[in-house]
Amino acid sequence: MPAQLVAGNSAVIIGAMYAGCDCFFGYPITPASEILHEASRFFPRAGRKFVQAESEEAAINMVYGAAGAGHRVLAASSGPGMSLKQEGISYIAGAELPCVIVDICRAGPGLGNIGPEQSDYNQAVKSGGHGCYNSIVLAPNSVQEMCDFTMKAFDLAFKYRNPAIVLADGVLGHMVEPLNFPEEAVVPNIDTSWAVSGNSATRHNLVTSIDLDFEEMEKHNLKLQAKYDRIKQNETAWTGYRLEDAEIVLVSYGISSRIARSAVDRARREGMKAGLFRPLTLFPFPEAGIRELSEKGCRFISVEMSNGMMREDVRRAAGTEDVGLVARYGGNLIRMDQIMDKIREVA
Amino acid sequence: MNPKDLASYATNTWCPGCGNFSILSAIRSVLAQLDQEGYPVEDVVLVSGIGCHAKIVDYLNVNSFYSIHGRTLPVATGIKLANPDLKVICFSGDGDSLAEGLDHLIFAAKRNIDVTLILHDNRVYGLTTGQFTPTSPPGFKGKSTPLGTEELPMNPPELMLASGATYIARGYTHGIDLLQKLFKEAILHQGFSFVDVLQVCVTFFNLYESYNQRTYEVKDNDTSSFDEALKIARSWNYDDHEARIPLGKFYQVDAPTFDRTFPGFEIRDVDRDSRIKEVLEGLI
Numbered sequence: 001m002p003a004q005l006v007a008g009n010s011a012v013i014i015g016a017m018y019a020g021c022d023c024f025f026g027y028p029i030t031p032a033s034e035i036l037h038e039a040s041r042f043f044p045r046a047g048r049k050f051v052q053a054e055s056e057e058a059a060i061n062m063v064y065g066a067a068g069a070g071h072r073v074l075a076a077s078s079g080p081g082m083s084l085k086q087e088g089i090s091y092i093a094g095a096e097l098p099c100v101i102v103d104i105c106r107a108g109p110g111l112g113n114i115g116p117e118q119s120d121y122n123q124a125v126k127s128g129g130h131g132c133y134n135s136i137v138l139a140p141n142s143v144q145e146m147c148d149f150t151m152k153a154f155d156l157a158f159k160y161r162n163p164a165i166v167l168a169d170g171v172l173g174h175m176v177e178p179l180n181f182p183e184e185a186v187v188p189n190i191d192t193s194w195a196v197s198g199n200s201a202t203r204h205n206l207v208t209s210i211d212l213d214f215e216e217m218e219k220h221n222l223k224l225q226a227k228y229d230r231i232k233q234n235e236t237a238w239t240g241y242r243l244e245d246a247e248i249v250l251v252s253y254g255i256s257s258r259i260a261r262s263a264v265d266r267a268r269r270e271g272m273k274a275g276l277f278r279p280l281t282l283f284p285f286p287e288a289g290i291r292e293l294s295e296k297g298c299r300f301i302s303v304e305m306s307n308g309m310m311r312e313d314v315r316r317a318a319g320t321e322d323v324g325l326v327a328r329y330g331g332n333l334i335r336m337d338q339i340m341d342k343i344r345e346v347a
Numbered sequence: 348m349n350p351k352d353l354a355s356y357a358t359n360t361w362c363p364g365c366g367n368f369s370i371l372s373a374i375r376s377v378l379a380q381l382d383q384e385g386y387p388v389e390d391v392v393l394v395s396g397i398g399c400h401a402k403i404v405d406y407l408n409v410n411s412f413y414s415i416h417g418r419t420l421p422v423a424t425g426i427k428l429a430n431p432d433l434k435v436i437c438f439s440g441d442g443d444s445l446a447e448g449l450d451h452l453i454f455a456a457k458r459n460i461d462v463t464l465i466l467h468d469n470r471v472y473g474l475t476t477g478q479f480t481p482t483s484p485p486g487f488k489g490k491s492t493p494l495g496t497e498e499l500p501m502n503p504p505e506l507m508l509a510s511g512a513t514y515i516a517r518g519y520t521h522g523i524d525l526l527q528k529l530f531k532e533a534i535l536h537q538g539f540s541f542v543d544v545l546q547v548c549v550t551f552f553n554l555y556e557s558y559n560q561r562t563y564e565v566k567d568n569d570t571s572s573f574d575e576a577l578k579i580a581r582s583w584n585y586d587d588h589e590a591r592i593p594l595g596k597f598y599q600v601d602a603p604t605f606d607r608t609f610p611g612f613e614i615r616d617v618d619r620d621s622r623i624k625e626v627l628e629g630l631i
Contacts, residue, residue, distance in 0.1 A: 026491070027446075027447070028442070028472045028475035028478045028491070029475065030474070030475050030476075033475050033476070033478070033490070033491075036478070036490075036491050037490045037491055039491075040490070040491040040492060040493055041493050044494065052478060052479065052491045052492070054446040054447070054449065054481065055417065055446055055447040055448075055449075056447070080415075080416065110415075111397060111413075111415075111416075
């Protein structure tokens with residue numbers, strides 16, 4: 001099949017269907033509602049479950065239930081709804097269940113507006129709920145990746161029995177680009193070693209996040225941390241652009257990284273050795289890649305639609321406070337000239 | 348005070364023909380009237396949730412609080428408890444109060460807190476462009492129900508009756524005189540007052556024709572009778588396209604209100620510093 005013109009939010013559902021996703025639970029919220037609409041169009045026809053829940057909390061708890069039954073479950077929302085889901089995400093992480101949540105970030109705080117922003121960085125990457133846990137966070141920057149990363153998120157969620165978040169924004173959700181459909185569809189099996197299916201094979205399984213014994217809860221926490229360490233070792237992903245001889249490195253993800261990439265080309269034309277470091281995973285954050293560049297003497301500029309949330313991680317990885325920031329938030333995209341001014345200042 | 352004095356400078360972004368205009372106009376007249384009758388508009392606080400309805404607080408030059416989706420009533424409860432002398436009027440939508448914030452609606456009625464809730468019940472999520480809500484009729488085809496919803500709708504007046512609300516009424520946005528009468532009664536009522544307003548969304552669920560044919564005003568009903576109110580509320584379940592739709596006041600009774608009976612109300616005029624000392628010394 002030739003590539004089809006598809007919107008980012010639709011690509012999420014295409015990826016989810018190919019990934020064997022069984023269930024979708026959602027609540028209307030702009031700019032993520034099209035994921036709900038597409039799920040309602042396709043899921044029932046393909047024999048899968050779709051519910052528009054009565055609230056964001058209800059939706060995430062339906063996710064918790066279906067995930068506990070071993071199914072592949074998807075939820076989607078945007079900033080205010082993600083905040084409401086945090087309690088459920090913490091429980092899902094604590095109970096070590098797999099699920100995928102797509103966050104089409106909008107401008108905040110509070111109701112904010114429906115323009116794009118990347119300010120859900122902290123509540124996604126730093127785990128916005130209670131307790132010591134982490135969600136796996138993937139950061140697409142194209143319609144193709146909205147599909148592919150949704151599939152990848154299911155792989156990782158099941159590999160580690162952990163929530164995985166696809167962190168996008170209003171522009172990625174709504175823009176239309178050619179999409180090559182996945183070549184193969186996943187046919188999932190229920191893993192009876194942990195899922196609860198209401199039959200004798202899974203009778204011994206218990207889904208819970210409670211442990212009143214302090215020693216046991218401590219052990220469980222250490223086990224979770226060991227899992228996050230394995231995720232850091234095995235799943236960290238990033239991609240570079242013109243980094244070979246770069247002296248100034250823009251660090252950027254999602255829709256901002258596409259603007260940053262254009263800025264790299266323009267800076268090169270002006271004779272400045274700029275490059276782009278683009279994290280594909282935000283948790284785990286690609287620290288080693290940045291550290292290596294830092295040791296080679298590169299200087300960094302974080303380009304993000306939030307108030308330096310990611311810059312904190314870049315600073316930590318680079319081992320220096322001296323990381324520039326090009327930021328814009330409130331519903332507008334970063335302008336090319338903002339980035340160029342900063343590059344010239346650093347160069 | 349002239350109702351015009353309550354207009355704000357904000358540009359109105361509701362669709363032409365939206366039922367919200369009637370609610371805006373009715374509440375403006377009622378607030379102006381009340382202002383002349385000894386309830387100064389300075390003592391009124393409007394609270395809205397999130398949805399098309401919520402913009403109403405932008406269009407009224409009255410103290411107001413634009414709250415969170417579903418959380419209109421907890422915010423209103425906080426305001427009322429902090430200052431029981433205020434008249435607190437909530438505007439909420441069917442998605443706002445019956446879906447995301449249903450628990451708060453039931454608890455506001457259960458506590459019988461003295462606030463008014465005006466429900467802009469258009470039976471569709473308008474701001475997010477057309478998904479079904481808890482009061483959409485079965486078979487409703489919206490953006491998230493392309494095959495029609497199979498869920499049965501909720502009956503808000505029946506729910507409020509069961510939950511303990513002490514004033515329950517229904518209005519319709521074609522019928523501004525009745526709306527004004529109900530809003531005024533509800534605001535003056537001591538206790539939790541609930542007005543379900545059939546508010547037509549012309550863009551995503553235009554029910555004008557159906558409502559014009561089917562609505563009628565209930566008269567001479569015994570509004571102190573729970574059973575009679577229940578019967579009226581149940582005579583239309585938001586699902587039957589043939590049933591006639593009663594409008595008007597269904598129920599009104601006197602009962603202790605939360606803001607007057609909750610612990611601490613009686614001592615709010617007491618010197619709190621000395622009271623703290625007294626209480627702490629009693630502990631030692």
